[in-house]
Amino acid sequence: MLSAEISWRQEPGINHAYVWFSDGTIAGYRDLDTGNDYPTSPDYAQLMEHVLADWLRTHGIRCGPESSEPSPPEPPSGRGLTAWLARRRSQREHARAVAAHREWQLDHPSWRVPVDPPHAGWRDLVRNDPGHALWHRAAQLPEPRWFDFSARRETRAWTQGARGEETVAAELWRIARPGAWRYVHSVPVGTRGSDIDHVLVGPGGVFTLNTKAHPGASIWVGEHTFMVNGRKQPYLRNSRHEAARASRLLTAATGSPIEAHSVIVLVDPGKLTIRTSPRDVTITTRRGLKRWASALPSVLPDQEVETIFNQIRRSSTWI
Template identity: 40%
Template structure:
């Protein structure tokens, strides 16, 4: 399971939705209309967020192991990131809320004033991992973490009792500051269990998913640049029309 890349499960969903959607018309391409439909856009943002957290977690020092996109439970549920180290086992749920204000209290996490299910879902994922360890007879503390990507403002009135909420940029520092609670032998036992595909729900992965997602990502960026070009052209047009009327 250590070969699973960050965001693998969400990227698969983006590719699936993108392939099912009708292709853009030549006019839509010329105007810079995004290649993502409404259903795919939140999944795309989620994939970008998980990949960003994956990049950040690569900076963890020796003695820590990181796993991504672990298929846990039934349906299509997965653990975004599972981290094992001296500080324990951490189940990290990534949430990408670019440019939003986030407020955190003991029992609630609000994004732009709207209550979310982030705390409940993160606690549930940690409970599932605790069950995986318990069934294998491995004793190790499991903590739930929400890692926020791209938020403009984070106000923590009170940290929830069962879930830690941190900015993604500070996640590695937060993890390495946890007090040591696991010895090397226990860390190795957890890593062996997590790395075993038999521990998790069987996967039907497409080896081309990462490359197909990269192509979609390039299309999204190209469309964004086209829109910027149109906006710049419009601004220059307005300026050109206005120049004769401006005072000299």
């Protein structure tokens, strides 16, 4: 069954919202500066009106020449205490409306709106949900029988990992909400089913995040060793490989040398012992993620963050 998707293209002279189907067929576009629709077929006009209305409301995109911020009301006329109180009340209500609108805009930044036009040859990864690959893998498993404890453990491992990525995604939103940071989830790399849990870019640099959900577990970390409940895990090696691969691909995509740093994010471990911090892999917890990002020195200007993120969000960058 086909679904309708919307992408936004905004550049000098162009401000269009494209409506297209999941098979790449375009239904048309709306000129957001004028509010006029241009369906490819009259049959798509009603569909466009429906999906665009929801999209505009969800993302807070301005359509037409009107201002998106609440306009100040006409001040009540008259003199005396009653009129003065009415004016003061009107001013306070307007100030609250403006503050609420600005808070809403913080929750709906334009960088989270997909910008891939149909037939562009790439998919905007901001569409991806956290834990997508793990949820998909869990859904492919057969329903375990009540006595098959091995199958139940396998299903639980996949779903636990997916939920862990969702909790880390919530922390990334706390980091990005003020406006300086950007991220994408479930980044497919290559053609063999590999993916990076999260890619984060901001003033502090470029980071590949590897989420590990081991609630209540005992974690021990050395320079080259990572153990969960006494068992060695290849997390350090894998994280280093992810960061090195991301560095190569982003350098090729941007034409400038990009160094991505690897981060392992632990979800609610019971005990964390870092005997020796790995020099090239950051170890942090979900709860400490925002504090870690806030403490990073600024190494990338805003324009460079935007340039790098414009390549991070393209699926074609990671092939």
